[in-house]
Amino acid sequence: MIKITPLFSGSKGNCTLIQTDKTNVLLDIGFAFKQTMSELTYLGLTQKDIDAIIITHEHTDHIGALPMWTKGCPTAVYSPKNISDYICQRTYCSDITEVDGDFVIGDLAIQTYTCFHDAQECLGYRFSDGHTNVACVTDTGTVEDKLIEFLLPCQTILIESNHDLNMLKNGPYRYSLKQRILSDYGHLSNEQTAELLDKIVDGKLKNIILAHLSEQNNSKEIAFSTALKVLNKHGITEGKDVNIYVADQYKNRRTVC
Template sequence: MRFSVLASGSTGNSIYVENDDHAFIVDAGLSGKKMEQLFTKVDRNMKQLSGIFVTHEHSDHIKGIGVLARKYNVPVYANAKTWQAMDGLVGDIPLEQRFEFEMDTVKHFGSLAVESFAVSHDAADPMFYSFHEDGRKLVVITDTGYVSDRMKGIIRGADSFVFESNHDVNMLQMGRYPWSIKRRILSDVGHVSNEDAAIAMSDVVFEKPTNIYLSHLSKDNNMKELARMSVTQTLQSCGIIVGEYLNLLDTDAEEPTKLVTV
C-alpha cells in the first residue's frame, strides 16, 4: 500500500492511495486541471483511478469530483446524506458511478480493506477512512472538532496518519476572522488545534515506526514550522519524543508529498 498527500490545506484537499491492483483518492477539493497536475507530479495517471472516496460536502473536499468522475468514468463513494448534500454542487454524476459507502462499514477491494468512521464536523454526515492491507494501516482524519474515544479506538495503532493540525489557537484568536468563524473553528464541530491534535496523537500511536503527516493547516492561522513545534512539544509533555519511533512530516496546499509505502 502506497500513498501521497496530493494537497492539504484551507484551499483544497486530496489524498492518493494505491496498492498493486487499485488506485483511489480521498476527496478532490481542487479543480480537475489542478488534480491532473498533481497526479503528474507523483508519476500517476487519472485513467488508473478505481474510485473516489468522499469525506463530506465542503468545497475544499469536492470541488473537482464531478469533473473527474465524468471525464474518467470514475466510481464515487459517499454516504447517503453526503450524496444528498452534494446535490447541485458536483454536477450530474451518472447513476452507475454513484455508490453508497455508509458510515462505520468496511468495503473490500481485493486485498485492500477500507473502513469508514464518523467524525465531528459541521457537515451533513462527515466521515473519514482507514485503509488496511497485509497488517499495515493508514488513517486519514483531517476535519474534526475533536477526537473522541470512539475515533481513537478505530484509528489507534496505524503505521501512517494523515492527521489534522489545523490552527494555532493564539493566531486564530488574534487574527482577522470574524468572531462567528473563530467560534465555529474552535467548536466541537470545527477543526482541531495543533495542541489538541498532539494530545490525540499521544493516545493512538504505538511504540513502532510511525509517520504522522500534519495536514489541513489553516493558511491564515497556522504555519508548518509552528505546527511541528507545537505538536512536538505537546507530544514530549505526554512522554513521546519525536524522532525516536514517531516522525512528523509536512503537507502542502500546492505540492504533493512523496509517494511512499505504508
C-alpha cells in the same frame, strides 16, 4: 504495503492518493482539477488509473473538482450515505456508492469513523491491506476515545492540525467563523492534535502526516513543533522512531509508506 501521498492539503482544497500495488484511490478531490491532474501525471498516473474517489464530506474544499473529474472519466465515487444525493447532483457519469459501514475497494479494506464536523455527514477512513493500516481523519472538532481507538492500530495517520489557537483568536476572521472553527463541530487545533498524539504515539505509529492546515491561522513550523513536543515527551526521536510530515496546501510530492 499502503502508500499515502497527500497531493493537496489545507482549507483551500484537499486530495490524498492512497495506493497499494493493485489499487489507486483518491481520498477527496477538493483542489483545482488541472493541478490535480498535473500532480497525478507527475506520479505517473492518469485518470483511468484511479479505481475510486472516496469522499469524506460535502464541503467545497473536499469535492470542488468532482464535477470536472467525472465529466471526463466515470471513476467510481464512494460517498457518505447522508450526502449521496448532494454528491449525485455534482457528479456526471460516475456510479455513486453510499458508504454506510465497512467496504472494500480492490485489495483495500476500508473502515469508517464518524467525524464531528459542520457537515451533513463527515467520515474519516482507515485503509488496510492485511498488513498495514493507514488512517485519514480531517475535519473533526473533537478528540474522543473512539477516535483514539480508530487510530491506534495504524502505522501511518494523516490527521488534521488545522489552527493555532492564538493565531485564530487574534486573526482577521469574523466572530462567527472563529466560533465555528473552535466549536466541537469545527476543526482540530494543533493543541488538540497534540493531545490526540499523546495517546497513540506509544502504539504502532511510524508516520504522522499533519494535514488541513489553515493558511491564515497556522504555520507549518508551529504545527510541527507542537507535534514534536509530544514525541519528545515520550522519548521518541523524530525522523528515526516516528516521522512527522506537515502536508502543504499546494505542493507535496512526498509519498509516505
